[in-house]
Amino acid sequence: MPNLSVLIEQTINLNASQNLLLQQSQLGRELLEIFSQQKLQCVFQPIIDLQRKKICAFEGLVRGPLASPLYHPLNLFGVAEEHNVLYELDNFARVSTIAEFARQALEDEPLHLFLNISVNAVLNSAHQKGVTLEALKYFGLSPERVVIEITELQPIEDFELFIEAINYYRSIGFKVAIDDLGSGYNGLRVWSEVRPDFVKIDRHFVNDIHLDNDKRIFMQTLLTLAKSMGTRVVAEGVESESELEVLTELGVDLVQGYLFKKPEMEINHQLLYQWPQTPLNKVVLQQNETVEGLAIEYPSVSSEQLLHSVSEQFLQRPDTDCFPVVDKGIVQGMIWRRDLMDLLARKFGQELHGRKTVAKIMDKKPIVVDAGSSLVELSRLVTDGQHHFTKDAFIIEKNGQYLGCGNFRDLLRQITDLKVQSAQHANPLSGLPGNVPIQKQLKRWIALQQAFFVMYIDVDNFKPFNDYYSFEEGDNVISLIADIINKTVPQHQISSAQSFVGHIGGDDFVVMGLDIEHYQHWASRILRCFEQRIKDFYRLQDQQRGGIEGRGRDGVTQFFPVMTLSIGVVELSAGQVQHAQQVASMATKAKKFAKRLQGNSVYLFQEEGSVANSENIDEQLA
Numbered sequence: 001m002p003n004l005s006v007l008i009e010q011t012i013n014l015n016a017s018q019n020l021l022l023q024q025s026q027l028g029r030e031l032l033e034i035f036s037q038q039k040l041q042c043v044f045q046p047i048i049d050l051q052r053k054k055i056c057a058f059e060g061l062v063r064g065p066l067a068s069p070l071y072h073p074l075n076l077f078g079v080a081e082e083h084n085v086l087y088e089l090d091n092f093a094r095v096s097t098i099a100e101f102a103r104q105a106l107e108d109e110p111l112h113l114f115l116n117i118s119v120n121a122v123l124n125s126a127h128q129k130g131v132t133l134e135a136l137k138y139f140g141l142s143p144e145r146v147v148i149e150i151t152e153l154q155p156i157e158d159f160e161l162f163i164e165a166i167n168y169y170r171s172i173g174f175k176v177a178i179d180d181l182g183s184g185y186n187g188l189r190v191w192s193e194v195r196p197d198f199v200k201i202d203r204h205f206v207n208d209i210h211l212d213n214d215k216r217i218f219m220q221t222l223l224t225l226a227k228s229m230g231t232r233v234v235a236e237g238v239e240s241e242s243e244l245e246v247l248t249e250l251g252v253d254l255v256q257g258y259l260f261k262k263p264e265m266e267i268n269h270q271l272l273y274q275w276p277q278t279p280l281n282k283v284v285l286q287q288n289e290t291v292e293g294l295a296i297e298y299p300s301v302s303s304e305q306l307l308h309s310v311s312e313q314f315l316q317r318p319d320t321d322c323f324p325v326v327d328k329g330i331v332q333g334m335i336w337r338r339d340l341m342d343l344l345a346r347k348f349g350q351e352l353h354g355r356k357t358v359a360k361i362m363d364k365k366p367i368v369v370d371a372g373s374s375l376v377e378l379s380r381l382v383t384d385g386q387h388h389f390t391k392d393a394f395i396i397e398k399n400g401q402y403l404g405c406g407n408f409r410d411l412l413r414q415i416t417d418l419k420v421q422s423a424q425h426a427n428p429l430s431g432l433p434g435n436v437p438i439q440k441q442l443k444r445w446i447a448l449q450q451a452f453f454v455m456y457i458d459v460d461n462f463k464p465f466n467d468y469y470s471f472e473e474g475d476n477v478i479s480l481i482a483d484i485i486n487k488t489v490p491q492h493q494i495s496s497a498q499s500f501v502g503h504i505g506g507d508d509f510v511v512m513g514l515d516i517e518h519y520q521h522w523a524s525r526i527l528r529c530f531e532q533r534i535k536d537f538y539r540l541q542d543q544q545r546g547g548i549e550g551r552g553r554d555g556v557t558q559f560f561p562v563m564t565l566s567i568g569v570v571e572l573s574a575g576q577v578q579h580a581q582q583v584a585s586m587a588t589k590a591k592k593f594a595k596r597l598q599g600n601s602v603y604l605f606q607e608e609g610s611v612a613n614s615e616n617i618d619e620q621l622a
Contacts, residue, residue: 004099007138008038011091011131018085027079030070031089039065040093042100043263047114047234047256048271049536050248051483052476055271056536057112057147059256060097061263077118090118095135098146102139104267110540111269114147114177114198119162133172143173145540147198150190151179159193166194177234196231198254203237206257210242219250227487241276251487291378292371294411295396295404300326301335301358308354310335311344322393322405325362329401332359334366334393367394371403379415429475430482432503438510441500442580445514449575452512453519456568456587457481457526459507460595464550464560469537477537477563478507484529485509488522510587516571520602523567527600530565538562566594567602 012035014022022028034040041063049056064070070079080089094115101113115132136143148169166176177198178190191199201222209215219235226233235247238257247255260273301310301323314320314337325332335358343361344350353361369378378394396403427434433441445452459481466474482503489499489511499513513519535543542548547561568590570583577583590605597603 004096005038007099007135008092008095011095011135012088014085014088018083018088021083022085025083027069028083030064030068031076031079031083031085034064034068034070034076035085035088035092038092038096040096041065041265042097043265044101044104044267045256045263046261046268046271047112047254048260048273049254050252051480051533052537053271053275054476055111055269056254057114058101058267059114059116059149059263060101061116062093062097086118091131094132098132098135098141099139101267102141105141106269109269110145110536110538110543112145112147112175113141114149116149116151116179118151132169132174144175147175147177149177149179149198149200150194150196159189163193191225191229191231195229198232198234199226200234200236203257206235206237206243206247207239208243210240210246216246216250219247219252223251245276251483290371291369291373291375291396291406292398292403294375294406294414295371296406298322298324298405300324300402303327303332303357303359303362305358306354307340307344307356307358307361308350310358311340311354314340324366324395324402324405325358326402331368331395331397331402333362333364334395335362339363369394369396371396371398375411375414378411427503427505429478430503430509432482432486432501432509434503434505438500438502438504438512439580441502441512442583445512446577446580446583450514451516451574452514452572453516454570454572454583454587455511455519455523456570456591457485457509457511458566458568458591458595460564460566460599461547461560462507462563464548464552465537465563468548468550473537477534480533480537481507481509481530481565484526484533485511488525488529489513519569523569523602527565527567527602531600534563564598564600566591566597566600568592568594569602569604571604571606 014035019032022032043061043063044058045061046055047057047059048054062073062076064072064076070076077086077089080086094117097115098113105111105113117132132146132148133143136146148166150166170176175197176194177200178194178196179200190196199222201219205215205218209219223233225231232253234254234256235252236256238244238247238255238259240259244255244259260271261268298320299313299317301313303325304327310323313323320337322334322336324334339361343353346352392409393405393407396406459477462474462477465477485501489501498515499511502510502512504510511519511522538548543562547559549557550560551557552560568587570586570590572583586605590603593605594601594603
């Protein structure tokens with residue numbers, strides 16, 4: 001290993017005026033001693049890939065000496081800035097972190113190092129290009145394994161110079177992350193102009209997110225923005241399993257925090273955290289059951305009815321909490337028992353309000369849903385945090401006319417029953433519906449004589465990977481595919497069961513839908529996401545050679561490229577088939593043709609064997 005002390009001395013290189021300034025205060029002398037005796041401590045905190053449930057990177061951090069007032073990094077870097085040596089300390093920290101990471105890193109584990117660099121250091125007049133790259137070369141690390149993490153201590157005064165520096169880092173292979181989004185001065189502008197590979201969400205928005213709907217909404221908004229910009233999200237400061245559950249549910253990519261491990265000097269490449277078992281939360285519900293089954297025949301009142309008359313009706317029906325307000329079959333609102341009785345119970349309430357009409361005090365914005373809406377959609381509407389429902393009932397319409405009312409207790413009971421039923425037929429690994437619900441969905445669309453499409457998705461070179469790495473790693477790949485499909489196919493945007501995702505078994509998945517015009521976009525997106533993320537499942541040396549050596553089905557050792565996906569597609573017009581088996585046979589043929597194309601491919605199959613469209617995504621990505 002090269003001499004670290006010599007390299008650090010060359011990197012710091014304090015001038016006479018800096019030395020003199022440091023000697024004029026106690027804290028300055030403390031910092032000068034840290035420089036001269038090279039007393040920085042390097043610690044590392046793991047960053048966890050939620051999809052793989054494995055460590056994918058470490059953030060490198062520095063501390064001052066344990067008993068020093070400069071132990072905490074805020075104090076350390078604050079004093080450095082006051083004494084005009086922030087740039088020198090930043091370089092010292094980077095070189096030390098790189099050296100220690102290189103000493104402890106495993107060559108066959110392609111883990112990334114998140115390396116902090118302050119905006120102030122980037123914009124410092126003494127900033128020199130090449131310090132980080134030279135240190136990496138010195139210790140034998142590739143720039144592709146390093147993520148430059150931009151921290152904000154002050155507003156960015158020269159954005160052009162800042163962007164120029166970031167572009168330089170990118171040009172030599174570094175990835176870029178923005179640290180503590182939401183706490184700095186320029187977060188959203190930096191995001192929009194830098195378009196980072198990663199964005200780290202400040203721990204304020206993670207802390208107790210399971211108890212705060214506003215934080216949940218904020219996180220969901222950032223995830224939507226990140227997805228549109230191709231940025232992966234890291235949630236910092238995760239300290240409880242309740243927070244982790246919400247972040248996983250929302251689709252956060254990466255997490256770090258004390259729940260997994262505190263920053264420590266020794267790097268442990270194995271994640272010792274025991275993941276909680278929550279099978280029902282993992283189950284993907286089908287969209288077929290509708291709200292109509294919750295409808296109860298509530299008597300309605302007219303908007304012109306007098307309030308004292310409605311109060312009499314409430315007294316005659318002690319178990320009724322509300323009456324829908326309906327005029328000629330059209331819903332106008334809802335009148336609630338408690339609101340009306342509280343109003344009339346006030347002093348002179350009957351005299352002042354009894355002769356008023358229902359329209360004067362009714363709830364004009366009750367929850368009104370169509371009978372054809374799915375239970376899943378209604379459940380999401382209630383729990384997405386954007387609505388604050390304080391009442392227990394909602395109104396159900398059918399064809400624009402009042403049908404009845406439902407209550408949230410019945411909705412919760414139905415959703416729980418659905419989860420239990422779905423769990424019985426779900427794939428235990430992906431949580432997606434298995435063969436029974438797949439067949440049920442096919443039969444439903446065939447019976448209704450609807451036009452629909454089927455995408456049969458299969459993994460190429462999966463078995464050799466499974467044999468070479470482990471069944472556990474193979475399971476992680478299956479979970480990755482399920483996650484990509486779920487995030488691509490917009491089931492959550494559809495209230496009438498227009499799309500369906502299923503797991504046939506092993507490495508075979510199916511996507512079906514009525515939206516024939518959009519399936520090509522979905523297929524291309526699935527392939528692109530898989531192509532971008534699958535390489536991380538291979539060791540660095542296997543990434544570099546583009547695959548692995550393994551035994552094929554014939555027992556002969558051969559080279560297998562990095563895994564790809566083959567997607568066979570069948571378009572079916574209304575009434576074209578009469579049995580689900582016909583669809584399965586056509587989809588299987590489509591998949592076989594897709595696999596012949598090699599690489600990430602889509603193949604559209606027609607019954608007579610003609611090809612309407614075939615596409616090799618790898619060629620387009622090259």
